[in-house]
Amino acid sequence: MRHVIGIDLGGTKTAGGIVDAEGNVVFSFSVATPSQSGAEEVVETAARLVRSLQDEAARRGLAVDALGIGSAGVIDSGQGTVVSATDAILGWTGTPLTAELTARTGLPSTALNDVHAHALGESWLGAGAGVDSVLFIGLGTGVGGSYVLNGEPVEGATFTAGHVGHFASPFAYEAGVPLACSCGGAGHVEAIASGPGIFALYARLGGSAAGDTREVYRLAAAGDPVAAEAMHRGASAAGSAIGGLANILDPAVVVVGGGLAFAGPLWWETMERTARRELLRPLTELPIVPAQLGETAAIRGAARRALSLTTVPEGSHV
């Protein structure tokens, strides 16, 4: 059976695994991403990770013939370059990702955005397996998504599709003033539905507990009214966005991932109830389900792209 390498390159961690043609992760390694040391160091760290995976694969007698990279940032998957990125990885914009990694590892390579990779993994082998249209939404530190149609994420004309955190939310206003968003805009879904958005709301409402969104969830579940209000608004914003997007795209299934999806029933039930209130009648039976593959989703999705590389004549993507 063929084996390829899938890489999930994020702002805090770079993880990679040897993946077989059926999507099983044979083994995986991860390292911290030196995200504030510049693109050159980030690429070299990823290349070292790939070489260590190649070495271990060789020790086990496995032949690895391609590399797929799911990376933070807007990724031109045709050129294998970083179109744009936030400061989560310093200097990432403009990096010729696949050219650099192929030069350093000898493997033909392909790249796509990490959220698209995550969604592709879930659509291939996880909660979206077996249907031809999957809407994936990830809610955690940020809010992102991907619509996977016939096994391929819809990446858009400029590879920017899937930014589901950045459209207007009726929940992202206070006294008529839109909340500032991480993208530079205001009044967007991410400003209220993300973990930091919920924590910021909790603080604005007068909540005094230290910690993070997990602590807000714990307090809400224990009956703290301020924490409950913040969690309720964040979950409602998520549900409202999910319901509206489902009406636009009419997917066979909605897969919800990210840390908030696994916070607990208080978040999930509010999110799902709000989403279902938005749905048009033909979508009444739409399944809204949690992601299944955890941290291996993006590795497997990136590997899926790499497996498609191996079917074309050697050298045409190098």
Ligand SMILES: [Zn+2]
């Ligand atoms: Zn925004």
